[in-house]
Amino acid sequence: MPWMLHESFIRRCLELAERGRHLVGNGAMVGAALVREDRIVVEGFFDGRGPHAECVVLEKFDQKIRSTDVLYVTLEPCVPHPSKKTPGCAPRIIESGIKHVVIGMLDPDTRVSGRGAALLREAGLHVDVGVLRQECEWLNRGFVSVRTKGRPWITLKRAQTPDGRIANDDGSPLKITSPEQDAWSHTFLRATHDAILVGVQTIISDDPSLNTRFDQKKRPFLGLRVVVDPHDRVPKTAKVLTDEYRDRTLVVRDASWDALWQQLLDRGVTSVLVEGGQRTWDAFRRAGYYDEDVILCRARPSPGGGG
Numbered sequence: 283m284p285w286m287l288h289e290s291f292i293r294r295c296l297e298l299a300e301r302g303r304h305l306v307g308n309g310a311m312v313g314a315a316l317v318r319e320d321r322i323v324v325e326g327f328f329d330g331r332g333p334h335a336e337c338v339v340l341e342k343f344d345q346k347i348r349s350t351d352v353l354y355v356t357l358e359p360c361v362p363h364p365s366k367k368t369p370g371c372a373p374r375i376i377e378s379g380i381k382h383v384v385i386g387m388l389d390p391d392t393r394v395s396g397r398g399a400a401l402l403r404e405a406g407l408h409v410d411v412g413v414l415r416q417e418c419e420w421l422n423r424g425f426v427s428v429r430t431k432g433r434p435w436i437t438l439k440r441a442q443t444p445d446g447r448i449a450n451d452d453g454s455p456l457k458i459t460s461p462e463q464d465a466w467s468h469t470f471l472r473a474t475h476d477a478i479l480v481g482v483q484t485i486i487s488d489d490p491s492l493n494t495r496f497d498q499k500k501r502p503f504l505g506l507r508v509v510v511d512p513h514d515r516v517p518k519t520a521k522v523l524t525d526e527y528r529d530r531t532l533v534v535r536d537a538s539w540d541a542l543w544q545q546l547l548d549r550g551v552t553s554v555l556v557e558g559g560q561r562t563w564d565a566f567r568r569a570g571y572y573d574e575d576v577i578l579c580r581a582r583p584s585p586g587g588g589g
Contacts, residue, residue: 284558288413291317291354292386296421297334298327298346299356304476304504307550308314310389310425314339314355334371340378347379356386359398360413372401384410387394387522390429403418418449424552427573433543435553437574438563452462461496463578470495475505475555477532477546481562482511485520492522504535506530506551510562512537519587539569 298313306328314335315325323345325460326338333341336355359371375383388396388411402409419426427435441459459467472478473494482488493503507522516523522531532549534542546554556566566572 285429287320288354288384288410291315291352292356292384292418293320294322294325294413295335295354295356295386296417299421300323301327302329303474308425308428308547308552310354310357310422311456312336312355312357314353316340316343317352317354318350326368331463333555337374338370340374340380347585349379349381351380351385352382353380354384355420358385358387358389358394359383359402360389360394361397361401371396372398375402376405376407380407382408383412386413387411387415387422389424392429409576423573426545428552433539433571434476434551435574436556436566436572437471437475437554437576438556438566438572439467439576439578440558440563447581459578465496465498467578468494469498471524471555472505473497473499473501475553477506477508477549477554479508479556479562481513481559482509483561484557484559485511485516485522487559489517489521491525491555493527503527506532506546506549508532508534508546508554510534511536521538539571 295313295315297314299311300312301313307330309328309330310333312328313325314327315322316339319324323494324339326335326342328335328338332338335357336353336359339353359375361372362370383402385399388394389398399409399410399411416536424435427433441463472492478492480490480492492507494501494505495503507527507530509516509522509531512535514535516533522528532545534545536542536545556562556572
């Protein structure tokens, strides 16, 4: 089968995997599809509760597998592990009679890490690995970061004027971003991270909502709002403590990095958008705990804050 067809089917699997965002905890978002005669006949994704994506596909398929059928999956199928009761997806694929598997990326988890693909090959299956690998790794950058670095993926995001200001001279909020920038930020940053993090001074100064109300895709807000507040300064009337999403607010008292990572991972957070303020940005930068830096700039900002 031409490589371009492989890419088109893995791209569809990535779209399916995206449906698992905010549902899979510390696991990976995974999509899968069974292709027969260059056409998807059944597809599925991991929703964080049921079977893995490839097993969802096999369970939904009610026909006999043909030797020419191809199974596509964004992440390497898992293998049996002593700590888990499930037999693993790779053995399930072998038992199904599938003869060809196309995998987007290998699993960075050391419990799998190439073993799933090897098990399939040992059973005589033809296995292609690395189709749209970068796209697959980017979708699951939080999962990869946790498995390889022991911490979530960190994106630092700030808005500033061309001369570097982030507030008015008297310290009051300065509205810097345009409506178009707000929509982009909510759609492609806030909605694609598991958590939005700010320092307590941002809450005191701006009283932001820290949700995804400008998300162009109209998705419900499902993320976690994190406030670093070691000295208990968050106002009791702050929006993050009183609005409809208040149960999705985590106030972090212990400022140590290990404690922060643990609290986030305990809540299934694998990616964090750090929105400020200055002391918070500087702390992450000094420690080297960031993977991506996003700066939004507008020539003529207007007074007022919000977020």
